[in-house]
Amino acid sequence: MKVLVAVKRVIDYNVKVRVKPDNSGVDLANVKMAMNPFCEIAVEEAVRLKEKGVASEIVVVSIGPKAAQEQIRTALALGADRGIHVETDQEVQSLEAAKLLKAVVEKEEPKLVILGKQSIDSDNNQTGQMLAALTGMPQGTFASEVVVEGEKVNVTREVDGGLMTVSLNLPAVVTTDLRLNEPRYASLPNIMKAKKKPLDATSPADLGVDISPRLETVKVEAPAARKAGIKVEDVAQLVDKLKNEAKVI
Amino acid sequence: MSILVFAEHDNSSLKQATLSVLAAAKEIGGDIDVLVAGENCGAVAEQAAKADGVNKVLVADNAAYGHFLGENLGELVAELGKNYSHILAAAGTTGKDFMPRVAALLDVAQISDIMGVVDADTFVRPIYAGNAIATVKSKDSTKVITVRPTAFDPVAAEAGSASVENLDVVKDAGLSSFVKEELAQSDRPDLASASIVISGGRGMQNGENFKMLEQVADLLGAAVGASRAAVDAGFVPNDMQVGQTGKIVAPQLYIAVGISGAIQHLAGMGDSKVIVAINKDEEAPIFQVADYGLVADLFEAIPQLEEELKKVL
Ligand SMILES: Cc1cc2nc3c(=O)[nH]c(=O)nc-3n(C[C@H](O)[C@H](O)[C@H](O)COP(=O)(O)OP(=O)(O)OC[C@H]3O[C@@H](n4cnc5c(N)ncnc54)[C@H](O)[C@@H]3O)c2cc1C
Numbered sequence: 001m002k003v004l005v006a007v008k009r010v011i012d013y014n015v016k017v018r019v020k021p022d023n024s025g026v027d028l029a030n031v032k033m034a035m036n037p038f039c040e041i042a043v044e045e046a047v048r049l050k051e052k053g054v055a056s057e058i059v060v061v062s063i064g065p066k067a068a069q070e071q072i073r074t075a076l077a078l079g080a081d082r083g084i085h086v087e088t089d090q091e092v093q094s095l096e097a098a099k100l101l102k103a104v105v106e107k108e109e110p111k112l113v114i115l116g117k118q119s120i121d122s123d124n125n126q127t128g129q130m131l132a133a134l135t136g137m138p139q140g141t142f143a144s145e146v147v148v149e150g151e152k153v154n155v156t157r158e159v160d161g162g163l164m165t166v167s168l169n170l171p172a173v174v175t176t177d178l179r180l181n182e183p184r185y186a187s188l189p190n191i192m193k194a195k196k197k198p199l200d201a202t203s204p205a206d207l208g209v210d211i212s213p214r215l216e217t218v219k220v221e222a223p224a225a226r227k228a229g230i231k232v233e234d235v236a237q238l239v240d241k242l243k244n245e246a247k248v249i
Numbered sequence: 250m251s252i253l254v255f256a257e258h259d260n261s262s263l264k265q266a267t268l269s270v271l272a273a274a275k276e277i278g279g280d281i282d283v284l285v286a287g288e289n290c291g292a293v294a295e296q297a298a299k300a301d302g303v304n305k306v307l308v309a310d311n312a313a314y315g316h317f318l319g320e321n322l323g324e325l326v327a328e329l330g331k332n333y334s335h336i337l338a339a340a341g342t343t344g345k346d347f348m349p350r351v352a353a354l355l356d357v358a359q360i361s362d363i364m365g366v367v368d369a370d371t372f373v374r375p376i377y378a379g380n381a382i383a384t385v386k387s388k389d390s391t392k393v394i395t396v397r398p399t400a401f402d403p404v405a406a407e408a409g410s411a412s413v414e415n416l417d418v419v420k421d422a423g424l425s426s427f428v429k430e431e432l433a434q435s436d437r438p439d440l441a442s443a444s445i446v447i448s449g450g451r452g453m454q455n456g457e458n459f460k461m462l463e464q465v466a467d468l469l470g471a472a473v474g475a476s477r478a479a480v481d482a483g484f485v486p487n488d489m490q491v492g493q494t495g496k497i498v499a500p501q502l503y504i505a506v507g508i509s510g511a512i513q514h515l516a517g518m519g520d521s522k523v524i525v526a527i528n529k530d531e532e533a534p535i536f537q538v539a540d541y542g543l544v545a546d547l548f549e550a551i552p553q554l555e556e557e558l559k560k561v562l
Pocket of ligand 1: 013037038120449450451452453475476477478479490491492493494495496506507508509510511512513514517527528529530533545546547548
């Protein structure tokens with residue numbers, strides 16, 4: 001079975017984000033970029049499915065600027081077989097990303113598409129679900145376990161109340177949550193090998209998708225800063241402050 | 250303008266979050282209808298009809314909606330939603346699951362997790378784990394929006410008497426089915442809406458030690474939460490995770506115990522009214538946001554806290 005994994009290039013999760021002085025966005029100049037952590041989990045899950053003999057081929061796709069090829073190469077080093085780069089320097093919002101991925105899905109016809117549940121830049125949590133709706137596929141969102149059985153996949157989902165398991169007809173879309181697996185690191189020999197794996201480039205125009213954004217960003221501001229408070233001496237003082245100063249207990 | 254609010258519930262009672270979504274809908278302005286989709290959910294419809302500001306309650310009562318499967322809800326809400334200028338749901342795991350399907354089926358963008366309404370087209374939402382706050386304007390004819398419940402004060406639960414209308418549309422996509430559910434059983438208040446939350450992190454060392462926090466929680470009528478590290482390590486279940494990618498809480502009092510204060514954690518509790526941090530490392534970043542910080546070993550401080558609280562409560 002063929003598995004398609006979508007990965008996104010985002011700001012590294014350790015980087016302290018700074019808002020640009022003109023409030024037009026976040027300053028991404030000279031900051032460390034990396035694969036979105038949830039996408040790493042998606043790649044890892046695909047690789048594990050291949051190691052179990054469930055997946056036969058893993059295709060990894062990324063939408064973004066030329067530099068997004070770094071993240072595709074990382075996925076190839078982790079075990080994906082070939083890459084597709086949908087190259088664009090424009091901002092791509094979730095609906096448009098889903099449309100681009102739909103075009104790739106129609107060409108590749110994977111049995112399973114795995115994406116991260118959200119990217120840590122826009123925090124949208126939309127693309128996988130939109131792709132599923134556009135392609136008429138079922139979805140297992142926020143997955144903590146994925147078990148393929150014949151023509152179905154059972155997905156255990158992390159929901160507000162606990163865990164919920166659904167059974168989906170294949171082909172299906174899965175979005176990953178944090179507990180699905182712990183991604184491995186790429187070994188040096190695999191990083192070298194990944195350089196020779198096939199990576200095809202395409203573009204929104206080639207795929208026939210209009211990626212004009214629907215949402216206009218009016219401004220981006222820094223959040224209201226919280227003032228650091230005081231250090232209390234001991235537990236008795238803490239309880240006294242909570243009762244008599246803050247009046248919250 | 251006309252707004253469709255998706256009611257979040259468990260087939261027997263309306264979730265408090267829905268009252269906050271209604272508050273967001275009132276800020277947008279216009280006629281507000283509430284959709285109650287579920288199975289044997291008549292009691293929920295009655296509760297929704299009493300909420301302040303509701304014009305009409307639409308009820309879709311069918312086994313296809315019993316477990317809130319995204320495929321079925323997506324089709325239902327996309328069809329009903331065509332007649333509205335705005336479609337709103339709480340940004341919990343149900344809304345996050347099916348709302349993007351609605352948006353895609355209507356060929357519109359979704360605006361996720363709004364924390365403010367500027368006008369009928371313009372909304373405020375956090376990005377980058379809340380390290381930046383974006384104001385975005387939608388050019389679409391229908392706005393599909395998920396709402397951060399903690400950012401809007403709930404409307405009154407018992408204020409109105411809207412009409413209730415039963416729908417006979419059944420959308421069963423036939424793509425997915427429910428297998429099982431393992432829901433956390435707790436007599437404590439719901440984490441997302443509790444007025445006091447006490448959370449433990451990696452510093453708790455194991456799940457057994459969370460009992461110490463539970464004892465304090467029971468004295469305070471608090472909910473118990475956790476950091477990702479505590480959930481990943483298997484100390485406590487996933488539904489207790491507070492943060493960027495877990496639950497968003499904004500209680501009157503948040504007590505962080507053995508939590509370092511990573512940005513991803515702060516994203517989930519930074520809007521709490523009063524923050525207390527108990528950590529043995531005085532350099533821990535959590536102290537930068539704490540109103541009251543106590544540098545101490547939690548294994549000494551938490552039993553003391555329990556004793557002190559017993560004296561004053
Ligand atoms: C994509 C992504 C999403 C994430 N989402 C979330 C999220 O939603 N929520 C979240 O919480 N995190 C999230 N994280 C993880 C986050 O980056 C941190 O790793 C995590 O919050 C750390 O948890 P912690 O504070 O419990 O552990 P640590 O950072 O290890 O801190 C433990 C703290 O306990 C203190 N301590 C230890 N022993 C004691 C003692 N005896 N007495 C007192 N203090 C003690 C230590 O001084 C330390 O400060 C996410 C990370 C990524 C990459």
